Amino acid sequence: MRKTLYIIGLSTFVFSCTSQQNVKKNTYKPKTPVVQPKPVAKTQTSEAPKPKITNEHGVEFFTTNIADATKNDNTASYGSIVSAKPAGYKVVKTYFPAVAQNFRQRYLILHYTALPDDKSITVLTQQAVSAHYLVNNTGDNEIYQLVDENKRAYHAGVSSWRSDKNLNDTSIGIEIVNAGFPNGTGTRVFAPFSDDQVRKVAALAKDIITRYQIPATNVLAHADIAPARKQDPGPMFPWKKLYDEYQIGMWYDQTTKQDYFDLAQEDFAVKYSDPSFIFGIQTALQKFGYGVEPSGKWDDATKKTIEAFQYHFRPQNYDGIMDAETWAILQALNVKYSVK
Template identity: 80%
Template sequence: MRKTLYIIGLSVFVFSCTSQKNVKKSSYNAKTSTTQAKTTVKSATPEKKKPEIDTEHGVEFFRTNIADITKNDNTASYGSIVSAKPAGYKVVKTHFPAIAQNFRQKYLILHYTVLPDDKSITVLTQQSVSAHYLVNNLGDNEIYQLVDENKRSYHAGVSSWRTDKNLNDTSIGIEIVNLGYKADATGYKTFEPFSEDQIKKVAALAKDIVTRYNIPATNVLAHSDIAPTRKQDPGPMFPWKKLYDEYQIGMWYDEMAKQNFMTSAQTDIDTKYNEPSFIFLVQTALQKFGYDILPNGKWDDTTKKTIEALQYHFRPQNYNGILDAETWAVLQALNQKYPTK
């Protein structure tokens, strides 16, 4: 009896092992097929070689753009690479750089100092205000750098443009030596002109900066654009159209588009000027272009100063802060050419 049970048990064990081997073999074949398919896909997309890091006197630099320039998504370092040095460990750049990054520098902001050369230097280097660059009025070929481009300078203050605020964080600031303006008894402002030497310096400097950081035209701005209720610089004497025409820097409207808007703009001024719905429309257009203004349907002081800032930049022949047909046509032409994305 025991012998019979032993033979039966042995038969069951052999059958069980045989079944398990068959199952394993079947699973293995399926796994082999899957693995081969993955290998084929992987070989079709080889990993890209990482750009090299330059080393000079023991300092590391990275000067290669690796991302999509059309999205302002460049990655380049024009200074040394700053790295941590944790005690007892070594930071390596085996996988440097990650592609998901971009420049801090998204804006270029232009200012005037309201001071002569010597006092401009003192204030911008010794007090709680600064800029990355200072353009003097001495007729020489020098431009003073005051702050590292990779650092924040304190030039913009409370500021806003389109969806961005606190533009010190994302901008490079250029100060230009200029005495600003004098106001008469009626409040009318007369602005100091810039020298031709200064404009050439500013243009060359701005061109270099916007090219390296791929700063779009909509982000090359006046201090008055980003803080219209507080600031007037660089004022209506600064030749924005010259920079646009001769150096391809910044924004300007198309003359044909402006003329196309002129007839309807004049009708609006003649028939709707004091209607709250029209004022709200104008304020909305200013906000859409980029200015920090909340539409309320009233010709208030904020609206007047915002229109004045627009005129400083794009209609310097008349900067009284009052909307006329040409200013209204210019604003509509600008919104047509530079829509908010």
């Protein structure tokens, strides 16, 4: 009996010790923590460091483009950086600039003043009309700046080109001192532009176009964007010279134009009054950029649009009547500058 109790006691002791050891192990054995990997913040370590913002007399500038120029993105600032100054807070440029940005200045619009030099200055600086620049006709080397390029000038008015409206918001305007044409004579006799003026306009336009990456399709006449009410800069302005000698603006390829002209001559007169043919011409004008609504009729709006087109691309004849040559030029331009 005593032996039996001894064996039972010994078994209980062994079991108790084993249990305590297990408890000990379970109590002190550290569990391997499951660590979720932290998201790695994106850094710019692989990118070239951003150029510093320059500071001149407390005014900040950033004149380097670090964005993707192929997407028409551009971070360069052609003027001081304008920043908010919220009361009680500090605006910092730790992450300036973001690469996803471009210029608001998308168009260059050319005008004539229809006034002499002194009156042009007065009207454009003291009345409810303005332009960013004024090219005088005094034979000197000066070009007058009247409005900051970062601000809207009141030069385009009610206007449109392709899908864009109110081009004051997105354009730079150049006014050129020129008499235009005299009113009340019954016929329009436009005044020529001096060689000095043309050289000034070319140099100024080239600078603006280059800085803001303005495409050829967006270098336009006031008449192009408002054909129902404007004629400037008129048929005497040398668009072809600017294209040939300075690579400014649009012009058609002669070979393409000739091909369309040869085709148009075959039955142009026969189809001239056909509403579907008229509708097709109006659609082609609209496709190129003009704000004309296709109606299938030779209405006044269409005539003025054709006139504006001829001022720009066929200045030898600007009667507002569509003929085979004007039609051929329009088609050649649509081929060369197709909307993408």
